Amino acid sequence: MLVLLATAAFTSGCRSENYYCDADGCFLCDGLGCRPIEGPPRPGCNGDYECSEGRHCTDVGCVTECGDDSDCPMGTVCRDGVCLNPTEPVPVPNPGTCTRNSDCPTGEGLVCVDGVCQVDNGCGGAACECSATAPCASGFTCIDGECRADSTVCHFSHECGGGRICVNGECREGCESSAMCPAGQTCEDMVCVDLPPVTGECEDNGDCDAGEICIDSVCETGCTNDSACNSDEYCSGGVCVYDDRPQPFCTSSAQCQPGRPCVGGVCRTPCDTSQECLSFDVQFRVCQNNFCVTSNEATSNCMLSQDCSTPGDSCVDGVCR
Structure with a gap:
């Protein structure tokens, strides 16, 4: 959320926010420092009739109407009902x-x-x-x-002016990310479009019971670590989900019998021939790279379903089936 500081008490240095605006401008910060962020370019105009819906013509071009900072694209804040850079003067209306x-x-x-x-x-x-x-x-x-x-109908984007794209005969605001779009819109195919209405049991965490958070319009059990979840779940992204992670038999050779190193989460048996492997464990029956491995390990042809050539196949235990 944009934060506008009314005075210049804070200068243009980094604070804890990743993105913020103050009297010196808007800034995006990361571990390497802060860089200034400018608002999207404004189309020129001779009157309101040349601006898209929700915009007014001024001496600096078409400006976006707003009620608060959240209505404005990144690089601008809401001042006198329009989205402006924090340092620029309020423009003069030019309605024609x-x-x-x-x-x-x-x-x-x-x-x-x-x-x-x-x-x-x-x-x-x-x-x-x-x-x-x-x-x-x-x-x-x-x-x-x-x-x-x-x-007033466009055919190509170059007819729309800087920062805008021609979509179905209309010049729309162009974007590279949703942060550049006004509140209530998202960036799709480089164009700001309205977000679909939210449906489901929640819109934000406040709609859920204590200990739950809103994920994709559904109240899910919230968590901060695995101990808050059931035994067959783990904490991922603040939500308890089914634990489908690999569960290794070993994490170090100290957990294995002497002479059997831990390789790939399994206590491996050294070998010279596959016949030696059969005498230890019929599951790890193939000698490969001097360790006993399973037949599927030796002949694996996939890791994910997209690795399989036959439509509808899944990768199960390293083999398409």
């Missing part, structure tokens, strides 16, 4: 004010609607509804059930 059509830029198909220059979509400035059976007039394209002037 007009009183008549002649106040709007000529040659761009704009009309004055409610004091703002907007694209004339042929419906007097109101939204024209459209569908497969009710197409738009010539010069307009149907986007999400609304007729939009071709001049």
Whole structure:
């Protein structure tokens, strides 16, 4: 969560947070130090009509509306209702004010609607509804059930300006990670998209009983170490899960009989021939690299199911079956 410090009491040095913002800017810290983080680039604009939904035109371009810092992408904080770098001045709004059509830029198909220059979509400035059976007039394209002037519909990402990507005719915010997206959105295919509504028995740990935590919308038993879990479970990521880890017969040669070293979690029998192995243990019946091993160890062709060539096969005991 973004942390905004109202004063410059803290300078731009590392603190315990991995990411934070103060009066000197926003910073991302790791074991090597801190580096400044800038917000995503802003598209230029001549009025609100050139900004995407949830944005306003200002003298520094289209800025994102916000209620608090969590609504803003990494590198910015919420100031005066818009996402800004902590050090930049509050921009001057530029909604494209007009009183008549002649106040709007000529040659761009704009009309004055409610004091703002907007694209004339042929419906007097109101939204024209459209569908497969009710197409738009010539010069307009149907986007999400609304007729939009071709001049406002993108075909390629280079038409959208810095930091934005053309998706289904609309210029969307580009991203490299979800941290660059506003609250309630995630980064998919380099585009910020809305997160699906959360369903299930919980949204956060507060929805669960004492000792439980919310994992993938399900309340799971929480833990900090293996002792908090059942005998057939272990603590992984703060949750008790079934213990499917390898359980070695030995961890050191001191746990084995004299002359039998611990190799790969098993007390191995030295050998020169497979016949020698059979006299000790019929399971470890093959002599390989001077130790008795199982037949599957000697002929293993997989470690995971993707190592198997036949669809549907699983890797069981080192063999596809």
